[in-house]
Amino acid sequence: MKIELGWLLMATSTVENYLKAVLRQEEATGSTTVGEVAKELAVTPGTVTTMMKHLDEEKLVDYQPRKSLSLTLEGRSAALKVVRRHRLIELFLVQIMGLDWSEVHEEAEILEHVISDRLLDRIDVMLGEPTHDPHGDPIPDRDGNLAQVEATPLDEAEGGNYRIVRVSDDDSDLLGWLDENGLTIGEEFALAHPNRAAGVLEISRSTGAKVQLGVQAAGQVFVEAISA
Amino acid sequence: MKIELGWLLMATSTVENYLKAVLRQEEATGSTTVGEVAKELAVTPGTVTTMMKHLDEEKLVDYQPRKSLSLTLEGRSAALKVVRRHRLIELFLVQIMGLDWSEVHEEAEILEHVISDRLLDRIDVMLGEPTHDPHGDPIPDRDGNLAQVEATPLDEAEGGNYRIVRVSDDDSDLLGWLDENGLTIGEEFALAHPNRAAGVLEISRSTGAKVQLGVQAAGQVFVEAISA
DNA sequence: AACAATATCTTGATCAGTCAAGATAAAATG
DNA sequence: CATTTTATCTTGACTGATCAAGATATTGTT
Structure with missing residues (x-):
């Protein structure tokens, strides 16, 4: 037995x-x-x-x-700790180490499991106890509270003015492309007539530059409406 | 079969x-x-x-x-790469992250295996392509060349004037104690009559402070003779 | 050389994490 | 409701890294 x-x-x-x-x-x-x-x-x-x-x-x-x-509550708390690590590390890699927002996800995916609490703390302090990571995701606080980011996926938005508040962090190619086209967190733009049949959205930036992107990609970009 | x-x-x-x-x-x-x-x-x-x-x-x-x-040559080169990582990481943790030299060894022991080449490069540049880690160990260069540190273990030194050039990095307690007593890399001192029978060495720092340490500990501290 | 001591090697087992493939339950469909 | 599809679960097997314990070789001693 x-x-x-x-x-x-x-x-x-x-x-x-x-x-x-x-x-x-x-x-x-x-x-x-x-x-x-x-x-x-x-x-x-x-x-x-x-x-x-x-x-x-x-x-x-x-x-x-x-x-x-x-x-369970315990499981959720453990998971949130890992998310906190991940996001703090991502921000650290971008802000302190000067890596690109398109290349930090992989690295954070590994480091999140191995960095000591002590080092994480230094990072947190060094960054000024930040609330959001480089992709706009909220960073859980020490007690495991996670702020909500309310935002619309760009592919569901009507025509109008928007600001980018979050971008999905797991598609490195998309992040690279967005960066090249000036579409980073906080960037504001006007979304033109959503012609859904074609599956393409057109964006006008304040610089006058126009950018087209497919619904697929747009689904990864989250925005909030602005007045201007 | x-x-x-x-x-x-x-x-x-x-x-x-x-x-x-x-x-x-x-x-x-x-x-x-x-x-x-x-x-x-x-x-x-x-x-x-x-x-x-x-x-x-x-x-x-x-x-x-x-x-x-x-x-083999290949094995040596691979090993030296890991040593390079380890020492760069240690120095990074001390100089940039403000951790204590007594607590970075463990962390580096883990990080050395998981950090990307890209991040290691940033660290190297950020530190100004340093040649020695916080414990005085030489950092292998990119091509795997390792400088020799020639130094005498303190427990084998005669009476005279010395400078600390290296300390073994794997005894965290010893490192902490040395730090508290001002015995860090570059520190100069006079070693008094080595009374080996007692197994204790006495050191006089420029501040006038005297410190005793056992041969055991002294064996981990490496020094070079100085004229003064 | 003969024996003892020590170093090294081999073998069979274990553990975490995983897959393949077949068994079973639940959901969807006609 | 009977049947098909899909989701899930179980079982047996494998891999990398390890240990325990017994087998074998090497070294040192008298």
Whole structure:
């Protein structure tokens, strides 16, 4: 007879990645499933099943096979800590180290799991306890409070004047392209007649420059309406 | 019948640590053995045997079971890259991030394996392509050239005037203590009559302060004689 | 040289994380 | 509701890194 010892070891970076994935999807859609997590982590569903059983034991998620899957308070808090690390690191890499906003995501994805609390603290202080990362994502505070960024995906916006408040951070090519076209956080522009049939949006910047971008890309850019 | 496929995957951080260990011992004593490596990495000899067979296949070490063990040129170069990373990171953590020289070793031990070449480059430039880390260890240059630091272990020094040029970086407590007593890199002092029987050395700093330290600790501090 | 001590090597096992592929349950469709 | 599709779960296997413990070689001693 085999005795199930369960897990004795600590939350490795693997665990942190699972928690992050669940959090991300809960934030995006209000809930998640084994399949979604598997897709996000590029792993088979069976692997996620196994992992969720472990995380349930550790009380990091609440997992009822085939029924429901969600973070516990503890799990959410752990996930938010990782997100905080990730975003502080991204901002650090851009502001202090002078890296480009299109290349910091990968690096932060690794560093978020290994940097000491002490170093993270230095970073936080050095940056002046910032509230948003280079892509406009809010940085959870020390207590795990996460500000909401309310913004419209550009592909759903009507014609009018807007300011860019956030851009999805995981498409490095898009970020590079946006940068080349002056479309960074805080940039303001006018959106012309949304001709959805063509799948192309046209933007006019204050410099007069016009930029076209596809709905696909526009879906990654989040804006808020401005009066001017 | 089982076909031996060998290793298909890349040099993980584990491999880097083995290479570093071999390098360190070759530098310290001119050669190394399975047992020494095992001791340094806190691993059983059998584990080292297995690893060395793999590294031999990868042409990173030259391993003749029970006969000899040494780095190949390629292995040495790989090891020096890791050392370069380690020392640049240590200096970065002290100079830019304001961490204490007694607490950067652990952090660098992890970061050395995960930081991108790009980020390392920024660090190198930001620090002005430095030649020595906070503990006085030389930083290998981009091409893997490693300057020699010639210095005497303090426990072998005669009475006279000396300057501290290097301190072993792996004893955090000692580093903390040295710092508290003003004994940092570049500090000059007079060493009094080495009374070896008692196992204690006495140092007089320019401030007039006298400090005693044991031979054990003194062995970790490396000095060069000065005229004054 | 013969024996003891030490260093090294081999073998079988374990652990975390994963996949493949088949089993099962739930949801959607007619 | 019966059937098909889809989602999920289970099982057995594999990989890299490791250890324990026994086997073997090398070295040192008398």
